[in-house]
Amino acid sequence: MSEPDDADVTFGTEIYDEKGNRLGTVRGFDEHGFYVSTDEGITAMSSEHVASGIPGEAELTWRCYECGAIGDIEELPEDGCPDCGAPKEAIYYHIQD
Secondary structure, eight states: OOOOSSOOOOTTOEEEOTTSOEEEEEEEEETTEEEEEOSTTOOSOOGGGSOOSSTTOOEEEEEETTTOOEEEGGGOOSSSOTTTOOOGGGEEEEEEO
């Protein structure tokens, strides 16, 4: 099977294995690649997916891939990063310790 030259992978892109089986949808990016949501019916991460408010627990936030800005997941920027102006494709879900 040949590899695609320029795959356009963004939030919500459906990901399939080499046999055509659906693996899930893209829910975030970081320096290591992209993350795929595999639970049936989940289209993206939300605050319900991470325990928060408990000391020592992680909290779901958004983060800009370009400048590293972090913000409250409930205020996910629609027009891109408010700090550096990067496009919305640079914003990904981030678990803040």
